[in-house]
Amino acid sequence: MLQIKKTVTDGKAILAPAGRLDTLTSPELDAAVKETAPKVDELILDLAELEYISSAGLRVLLAAQKTMAVRGKMTVKNPNETVSEIFEVTGFSDILNIE
Amino acid sequence: MKNEKTEKKLSIWGRLRERLTPDEMFVETEAQANKLAALILFCSGLIIALILVLTAFGLFLLPMESVFSPLIQAFAEVVILIIICRVVKYRAWWLKHLLMLAIIFVYARLDCVVTHKAAILMVLPVILSSRYFSRRVTIFTSLVSTVAFAVSAVYGATHGMININIVTMDPGITMITTGGFLGDTVKNAGVSDAMLIKNTMLFDYLPKWLMFSIATIVSCNIARRGREMVMTQHEKDVETARISTELNLATRIQADMVPNIYPAFPDRREFDVYATMDPAKEVGGDFYDFFLVDDDHLCLVMADVSGKGVPAALFMMASKIILANNAMIGKSPAQILTDTNAAICSHTREEMFVTVWLGILEISTGKRVAANAGHEYPVIKHGDGSFELLRDKHGFVIGGMAGMKYKEYELTLEPGSKLFLYTDGVPEATDAENNMFGADRMLEALNEEKEGTTVDILKHVRASVDGFVNGAEQFDDLTMLCMEYRGPEKA
Numbered sequence: 001m002l003q004i005k006k007t008v009t010d011g012k013a014i015l016a017p018a019g020r021l022d023t024l025t026s027p028e029l030d031a032a033v034k035e036t037a038p039k040v041d042e043l044i045l046d047l048a049e050l051e052y053i054s055s056a057g058l059r060v061l062l063a064a065q066k067t068m069a070v071r072g073k074m075t076v077k078n079p080n081e082t083v084s085e086i087f088e089v090t091g092f093s094d095i096l097n098i099e
Numbered sequence: 100m101k102n103e104k105t106e107k108k109l110s111i112w113g114r115l116r117e118r119l120t121p122d123e124m125f126v127e128t129e130a131q132a133n134k135l136a137a138l139i140l141f142c143s144g145l146i147i148a149l150i151l152v153l154t155a156f157g158l159f160l161l162p163m164e165s166v167f168s169p170l171i172q173a174f175a176e177v178v179i180l181i182i183i184c185r186v187v188k189y190r191a192w193w194l195k196h197l198l199m200l201a202i203i204f205v206y207a208r209l210d211c212v213v214t215h216k217a218a219i220l221m222v223l224p225v226i227l228s229s230r231y232f233s234r235r236v237t238i239f240t241s242l243v244s245t246v247a248f249a250v251s252a253v254y255g256a257t258h259g260m261i262n263i264n265i266v267t268m269d270p271g272i273t274m275i276t277t278g279g280f281l282g283d284t285v286k287n288a289g290v291s292d293a294m295l296i297k298n299t300m301l302f303d304y305l306p307k308w309l310m311f312s313i314a315t316i317v318s319c320n321i322a323r324r325g326r327e328m329v330m331t332q333h334e335k336d337v338e339t340a341r342i343s344t345e346l347n348l349a350t351r352i353q354a355d356m357v358p359n360i361y362p363a364f365p366d367r368r369e370f371d372v373y374a375t376m377d378p379a380k381e382v383g384g385d386f387y388d389f390f391l392v393d394d395d396h397l398c399l400v401m402a403d404v405s406g407k408g409v410p411a412a413l414f415m416m417a418s419k420i421i422l423a424n425n426a427m428i429g430k431s432p433a434q435i436l437t438d439t440n441a442a443i444c445s446h447t448r449e450e451m452f453v454t455v456w457l458g459i460l461e462i463s464t465g466k467r468v469a470a471n472a473g474h475e476y477p478v479i480k481h482g483d484g485s486f487e488l489l490r491d492k493h494g495f496v497i498g499g500m501a502g503m504k505y506k507e508y509e510l511t512l513e514p515g516s517k518l519f520l521y522t523d524g525v526p527e528a529t530d531a532e533n534n535m536f537g538a539d540r541m542l543e544a545l546n547e548e549k550e551g552t553t554v555d556i557l558k559h560v561r562a563s564v565d566g567f568v569n570g571a572e573q574f575d576d577l578t579m580l581c582m583e584y585r586g587p588e589k590a
Contacts, residue, residue: 023407023574054575055405055454055523062499063450090454090473091495 018049021057041072144177232325373553374580383576384411401520514586524575
């Protein structure tokens with residue numbers, strides 16, 4: 001149910017997951033992040049096509065944030081209303097770089 | 100209540116003990132194999148009956164006098180065997196041998212009659228025997244078949260259908276037929292039985308037996324593999340049973356970790372608390388907690404660990420204990436969350452986190468101090484008002500990042516106020532079309548029952564959620580807590 005579009009250009013990677021990010025699908029994004037993050041200085045998560053994020057998905061974002069905090073920068077872009085609300089409620093809006 | 104629990108526990112251990120041992124499993128497969136053999140025997144009986152009928156009407160070109168007696172015997176054997184099978188209900192250790200013998204003898208008799216026309220008959224019992232998953236049975240069947248079909252070959256050579264391809268004649272012999280079968284003419288020409296038997300054994304039985312040996316080897320292999328598969332399956336079944344027993348116990352341990360005896364505070368008139376916890380799997384990551392810090396302070400906790408199942412449950416147990424320990428020594432809500440976060444962050448490597456709403460109510464005044472670490476908005480009903488979301492100040496989830504500080508806020512509850520706490524399993528309960536229950540439907544359900552007791556309210560919300568998802572699988576833990584504040588005790 002989750003599709004991840006990946007674009008990598010010199011030191012900068014854009015991951016755009018589309019669909020639902022929950023217990024079943026978050027390992028896919030986790031794998032994509034683990035594969036991409038060590039190779040780039042900037043990681044952009046484009047959430048425009050993301051319908052829903054569960055706590056398992058948040059866990060992946062937290063891990064990504066921690067990895068990127070050490071070696072560069074992570075930005076989260078275009079979360080929809082549902083996802084923004086979840087970021088707000090869980091306090092993730094305080095620790096993530098949301099544009 | 101307690102007895103019922105103990106009994107349930109016993110029955111789980113009982114179930115594990117009662118699981119079939121490998122021997123019992125083979126008894127089971129043997130009974131199934133017996134049924135298959137009996138079915139084959141029954142079908143063979145029908146074929147024999149058909150041959151008899153067709154021969155009687157002259158459609159089958161076999162001499163009735165040589166066909167009748169062996170086929171009737173074979174038919175009788177089939178009937179007797181099927182009766183025996185029925186009587187012992189396909190379960191007797193000797194039945195497999197008896198069935199194999201019966202099938203061999205029935206086919207050997209058929210072989211006497213139709214001789215070289217039915218080469219495949221010899222192989223059938225051995226192939227069938229592999230279904231017993233026992234090399235011994237297959238080898239037994241193979242040896243008996245070798246002898247029985249040798250006898251039937253000898254008998255068939257002299258009494259059955261003659262195979263003119265194996266009849267050798269001296270050169271220069273001229274035969275004059277008088278009509279009818281060529282075989283009869285050859286037979287009447289006075290060929291010797293010894294020659295017929297010798298040639299049958301050499302040109303007919305021997306090649307048949309060689310092919311039969313190959314079938315025996317294959318069948319032995321199938322029997323051995325079958326046995327191994329049954330054993331492996333058995334090991335897996337035992338393992339699955341063990342895991343499910345452990346998970347069952349874990350479910351109970353987890354359920355007993357949170358207060359679950361109601362009414363929770365039978366001697367307190369000022370407030371009432373009721374809560375339910377319903378994990379999606381055997382164990383879950385949600386939890387609630389409530390306890391009196393001292394006579395005048397009631398602490399309420401609602402929390403949700405990221406993820407589900409066993410990992411979430413392990414994390415939940417630790418979080419619950421750390422939170423309660425911090426609360427019991429009288430810290431403020433923000434301090435409890437800050438210290439809990441520090442304690443959890445020093446131990447977790449797996450990016451597990453927990454969202455927590457924690458509030459402490461001063462019972463004598465209705466003053467409540469609360470702090471929220473990334474948890475869902477609580478729902479509150481002031482006095483005679485309606486339930487509405489309390490969009491409180493949120494901090495970051497606990498266990499996510501070291502050094503987080505949490506803020507607390509105050510609100511005062513009037514007598515008659517109610518507080519509803521929940522985890523995201525409630526608003527995010529999903530129906531078959533992936534629609535979420537949502538906070539609006541949740542508030543609606545709460546307000547439909549707003550004057551009810553805490554138990555009525557939770558039951559009603561649960562019924563609404565169940566009605567909405569309409570049988571779709573519950574995939575998140577569902578946990579709710581409702582507190583009613585009735586006001587201070589009148590002195």
